[in-house]
Amino acid sequence: MRHTAQSMSRKVMIIAALSGIAAFANLSPALAEEMAATVIEKGKAVAFDRKKGNCLACHAMDDGALPGNIAPPIVSMKLRYPDKAKLREQIWDASIRNPNTIMPPFGRHQLLSEEEIDNITEYVYTL
Numbered sequence: 001m002r003h004t005a006q007s008m009s010r011k012v013m014i015i016a017a018l019s020g021i022a023a024f025a026n027l028s029p030a031l032a033e034e035m036a037a038t039v040i041e042k043g044k045a046v047a048f049d050r051k052k053g054n055c056l057a058c059h060a061m062d063d064g065a066l067p068g069n070i071a072p073p074i075v076s077m078k079l080r081y082p083d084k085a086k087l088r089e090q091i092w093d094a095s096i097r098n099p100n101t102i103m104p105p106f107g108r109h110q111l112l113s114e115e116e117i118d119n120i121t122e123y124v125y126t127l
């Protein structure tokens with residue numbers, strides 16, 4: 001009897017865990033959209049932050065105020081980078097493509113965290 005009760009409760013626990021995972025993986029489209037919007041907002045905040053990405057020091061970008069013009073404006077990123085990984089690479093270490101670049105290697109020098117670079121990439125990809 002005891003044994004049966006135990007295996008029953010174990011079964012219930014497994015079912016509960018599995019349905020939890022399913023619910024998590026099966027995000028509603030509205031929730032998935034909300035999460036994407038949060039990532040893009042975070043990316044924009046870090047990109048614009050003068051003590052973080054400070055992209056505006058060199059690039060005109062989105063609605064950023066008083067941008068510098070020593071670098072190309074950040075526009076049409078999906079056309080310029082059909083492969084999003086290449087865009088991330090550019091932000092992570094611009095010297096891979098141009099050894100003489102003045103753009104800081106944000107990832108290689110750990111000026112920004114990997115997550116911040118992910119978020120910036122998602123944001124810049126919308127421009």
Ligand code: HEC
Pocket residue numbers: 047053054055056057058059070071072074080087090091094098100101102103104106120124
């Ligand atoms: C000190 C100036 C400077 C800063 C700060 C800077 N960049 Fe750059 N960036 C450049 C220059 C210059 C280029 C042009 C290519 C080169 O010289 O390597 C460039 C190129 C790029 C490109 C490629 C553009 C294209 O059309 O292919 C992207 C994307 C980019 N930067 C994103 C960023 C982001 C995002 C930030 C902030 C996190 C940033 N940059 C901060 C100077 C800068």
